[in-house]
Amino acid sequence: MAYDFAPLFRSAIGFDRLAQLVDTATQNPVSPSYPPYNIEKLSDAQYTLTMAVAGFGPDDIELTVQDNTLIVSGRVSDNAQGREMLYRGIATRAFERRFVLADHVVVEKADLTNGLLRIAVRQIMPEALKPRRIPISSGQAMAGSDASGDAPAPATGEMDGQIAARTTATPAPQPARQAA
Incomplete structure (x- = not known):
C-alpha cells in the first residue's frame, strides 16, 4: 500500500523521513516473535x-x-x-x-x-533545537534591512545621521506630575 504525502510536503519542510518510516513499517507487517x-x-x-x-x-x-x-x-x-x-x-x-x-x-x-x-x-x-529567547532591542536600526524591506539599507555613516536626526527631533516623554 502506498501513501500520498504530497499535501504534507506542500506545507512542511524536513518530513521526508516520515514517508520513509511509514514505508518501512508497511513492508514488514509480520514481525518475528x-x-x-x-x-x-x-x-x-x-x-x-x-x-x-x-x-x-x-x-x-x-x-x-x-x-x-x-x-x-x-x-x-x-x-x-x-x-x-x-x-x-x-x-x-x-x-x-x-x-x-x-x-x-x-x-x-x-x-x-x-x-x-x-x-x-x-x-x-541538540542546542539548536532547544527553545531560545530572542532579545528585542529598541531604537536601533538593523544593518542590511529597513522597515519596508524594499530599499537597500543606507551606509553606516548615513544611518547614524538619520538616527541622530530622529533622536534630536523627537523629545523624550516627560513623566506626569501629580497635583499636591
Whole structure:
C-alpha cells in the first residue's frame, strides 16, 4: 500500500523521513516473535529495551546502529558437539531484531544479566533545537534591512545621521506630575 504525502510536503519542510518510516513499517507487517522484548519509558528522554536472550552470552550478541536503526542480532555457536540432546526447550536459534530510532536518539550502553539484555537509549536534544529567547532591542536600526524591506539599507555613516536626526527631533516623554 502506498501513501500520498504530497499535501504534507506542500506545507512542511524536513518530513521526508516520515514517508520513509511509514514505508518501512508497511513492508514488514509480520514481525518475528523471538526473542521477546519490552520497551520501557523511564523519563521524557530515557528508554530501556529489555530482551530475553536465554542461552546467549555477550560474545553471541551484536548491537549495531545504522541509519537511525538499532539492529540486535544473535548467533550461538553450537557447543553441543559430541552431546546428544534429548529435549531442547531453550531456543538458541539465530535472530535479528530491528528498532527504528527517532532523530537524535543514541544507544548509551548495553548489559546482559541473568539472560536479559538491557539496552539504555536516550534522546538528546541538540542546542539548536532547544527553545531560545530572542532579545528585542529598541531604537536601533538593523544593518542590511529597513522597515519596508524594499530599499537597500543606507551606509553606516548615513544611518547614524538619520538616527541622530530622529533622536534630536523627537523629545523624550516627560513623566506626569501629580497635583499636591
